[in-house]
Amino acid sequence: MSPQTPPPLEIHDLTVAYHKKPVLYGIDLVVPSGRLVGIVGPNGAGKSTLIKAILGLAPPSSGWVKIFGKPYRNNAKRVGYVPQRESVDWDFPVNVRDVVLMGRYGRLGWLKRPGKADREVARACLEKVQMLPYANRQISNLSGGQQQRVFLARALAQESDLYLLDEPFAGVDVATESAIVNILSQLRAQGKTLMVVHHDLTTARKYFDMLLLLNMRMVDYGPTDEVFTYEKLQATYGGRLTILSQVADSLSQEKENLPVGP
Amino acid sequence: MHPNHPYRALALAGGLLLLTAGDLSAAKIGDLSDTRFWDQLIRFFSLRDPSLRYTLTASLFLGTCCGLLGSFIVVRKLSLMGDTLSHAVLPGVALGFLWTMTKNPWAIFVGATLAGLLGTVVVHWIHTTTHIKEDSAMGLVLSGFYALGICLFTMIQQLPTANKAGLDKFLFGQAAALSAEDLWMIGIVTILSLLAIVLFYKEFLVTSFDFGFAQALGLSARFFHYLIMLLLALSVVIALQAVGVVLVSALLITPAATAFLLTDRMHRMLIYASLFGMGAGVAGAFFSYLGNSLPTGPFIIVAASTLFALALLFSNRYGIIPRWIRNLSRDRRIQIENTLKAVYHVREKNAFSIDGIPVKALQNRRKLSPSEVEKEIRQLVRRGFASMDEPDPEALPDRERKLFLTPSGWETACRIVRNHRLWELYLTESVRYQPDHVHDDAEEIEHLLGEDIVRQLERRLNYPTRDPHGKLIPSLQDLSKTPLAGPSR
Numbered sequence: 001m002s003p004q005t006p007p008p009l010e011i012h013d014l015t016v017a018y019h020k021k022p023v024l025y026g027i028d029l030v031v032p033s034g035r036l037v038g039i040v041g042p043n044g045a046g047k048s049t050l051i052k053a054i055l056g057l058a059p060p061s062s063g064w065v066k067i068f069g070k071p072y073r074n075n076a077k078r079v080g081y082v083p084q085r086e087s088v089d090w091d092f093p094v095n096v097r098d099v100v101l102m103g104r105y106g107r108l109g110w111l112k113r114p115g116k117a118d119r120e121v122a123r124a125c126l127e128k129v130q131m132l133p134y135a136n137r138q139i140s141n142l143s144g145g146q147q148q149r150v151f152l153a154r155a156l157a158q159e160s161d162l163y164l165l166d167e168p169f170a171g172v173d174v175a176t177e178s179a180i181v182n183i184l185s186q187l188r189a190q191g192k193t194l195m196v197v198h199h200d201l202t203t204a205r206k207y208f209d210m211l212l213l214l215n216m217r218m219v220d221y222g223p224t225d226e227v228f229t230y231e232k233l234q235a236t237y238g239g240r241l242t243i244l245s246q247v248a249d250s251l252s253q254e255k256e257n258l259p260v261g262p
Numbered sequence: 263m264h265p266n267h268p269y270r271a272l273a274l275a276g277g278l279l280l281l282t283a284g285d286l287s288a289a290k291i292g293d294l295s296d297t298r299f300w301d302q303l304i305r306f307f308s309l310r311d312p313s314l315r316y317t318l319t320a321s322l323f324l325g326t327c328c329g330l331l332g333s334f335i336v337v338r339k340l341s342l343m344g345d346t347l348s349h350a351v352l353p354g355v356a357l358g359f360l361w362t363m364t365k366n367p368w369a370i371f372v373g374a375t376l377a378g379l380l381g382t383v384v385v386h387w388i389h390t391t392t393h394i395k396e397d398s399a400m401g402l403v404l405s406g407f408y409a410l411g412i413c414l415f416t417m418i419q420q421l422p423t424a425n426k427a428g429l430d431k432f433l434f435g436q437a438a439a440l441s442a443e444d445l446w447m448i449g450i451v452t453i454l455s456l457l458a459i460v461l462f463y464k465e466f467l468v469t470s471f472d473f474g475f476a477q478a479l480g481l482s483a484r485f486f487h488y489l490i491m492l493l494l495a496l497s498v499v500i501a502l503q504a505v506g507v508v509l510v511s512a513l514l515i516t517p518a519a520t521a522f523l524l525t526d527r528m529h530r531m532l533i534y535a536s537l538f539g540m541g542a543g544v545a546g547a548f549f550s551y552l553g554n555s556l557p558t559g560p561f562i563i564v565a566a567s568t569l570f571a572l573a574l575l576f577s578n579r580y581g582i583i584p585r586w587i588r589n590l591s592r593d594r595r596i597q598i599e600n601t602l603k604a605v606y607h608v609r610e611k612n613a614f615s616i617d618g619i620p621v622k623a624l625q626n627r628r629k630l631s632p633s634e635v636e637k638e639i640r641q642l643v644r645r646g647f648a649s650m651d652e653p654d655p656e657a658l659p660d661r662e663r664k665l666f667l668t669p670s671g672w673e674t675a676c677r678i679v680r681n682h683r684l685w686e687l688y689l690t691e692s693v694r695y696q697p698d699h700v701h702d703d704a705e706e707i708e709h710l711l712g713e714d715i716v717r718q719l720e721r722r723l724n725y726p727t728r729d730p731h732g733k734l735i736p737s738l739q740d741l742s743k744t745p746l747a748g749p750s751r
Contacts, residue, residue: 088471
């Protein structure tokens, strides 16, 4: 990557507050191109807030965010977003195809309707997440895993370079989880950059190239091998010993079974 | 069967309208002479009365406008917002009056809209800066603004100078007293709303469904939110004089909720809601025209609510009556399939050696009374699943009455038995049930298994021929091995 090309995501001294109560302090972060980055931390660590701040949905009280060297507003088209599944009303009167087509809306100008090309993109994206047979289903008839696939298809339809995914593995079945992991690595292979909020430490090591350990501030950030250590996780999760001891167990087991990193 | 077929819903809507018209007018005929009724009907539809023309046009416009905007507030769970707005505009109406000291409709319109917008801002402010939730915030604004409005109205009534006649029509609504200027305002707001929704449909759709995602797309989600709120405030203000403070929210919510029962696509919901709104508007105008002093607004809402009630009863997906009919026909099908299965069992007991089975044997198998079995047999014969060999009891007193299945009846019988036994085998082999636990479950499932699931089960169980109890699982080949003879005469 040449030094002139701005990185997909650069965050400088970002602080975010809700009702004057800071939830994220002084985040500094540069995400290089083509990486799959996991955001890990305990509940209330500000993982979703970080994603929302990057997208401009949670206004920062200080600091700035740049997407490919520009403020978010100017580069919104280059960012794909998968919100948490619970953030919408699944009884809303739309079908699966309607939802995926919404991924195209950012590319259509004012007063334009999605055309034939957009429908074709939506179809291809539904096929990628194996939801094409459900294209005409009303969204309330979907299972949790299917809802998550629809959201992922909508983000794919955005055809972006940087993807932000908020808990895409929360409450989905095993088949959906592995399908999503597959798609994420395909996107990385195409040179896309991905940031994923994740709360399962046991799989975090396996899924991601880089990890961002977050607990209201940035505890550490770097390649997974360097960051995923007992000391750093303890610093992130504080005194939550039950989680830590579980992870310590799985760490020691994995060290015995799989001595090699990526 | 498809619940969203547009024509079906339109036909339903038309039918419902006719029904309401029929019912209510019938009640009216009692105190009007027939000639008077027909006379009125002709006068209504020929639009000879200028005041009727105003009322009718206003009702059509209001129905469209409120149906469209109401759809958005219903799907956004902001139904209470319509009520909040209609109450919050009252102090604005009073201030608009005090500003000009006349009933200048434009001044009142501006005052009311500003007050409505102030109300929404206060609701938003309370629920974003405190931990009081949105419903409480709306309740606070609704009652507070309304009370202030009533106080101002009372003060105006005591002023010596002003020409204050007719201010109370904002409280109770009086569609028949609309002026040409009122009608202009109603028309302009309706056309603005229609235009905004047609032009910005995709923006309104995505901001309503997923606000955060719309913002992330780079759309000005906030702008479109406020645009909807502004249009909503305008439509509440124009509807106020026609139906009154309390009923405005019904005009917004009822047609939209009716449409929501009938479709699950937003664009269809918008179309249906405006059609229902217009239908209710015409019905309301008509009934209030029949009697001289009947109020239009309440009649519009009664018509809209009747439409809702009918949709609740008859809608394909949620309707109580279609569901009842579906259950009834399912129960009947299950009963027929059980009779066919009993015939199979009787034949199986005799190693398929006899074709026609005696009615007595079927009755023993089904454990039913003779009359009940006769009824079941009649059902089978009527549906072409069986035929009866009925010897003349006087000529051949010894011969039994026998039942013969037709090829389609025999196929159905085999299918049900196959489903039953496949399911039993699946439960014992794959789910590890005990063989004596599986029968009751299979009794239910046998009627529900589709062909594709049966294929899957067969593949999974490696095309079995025997169930857990060692009995034959009939397949299509077995069918051809046991050819059927018709009744021998």
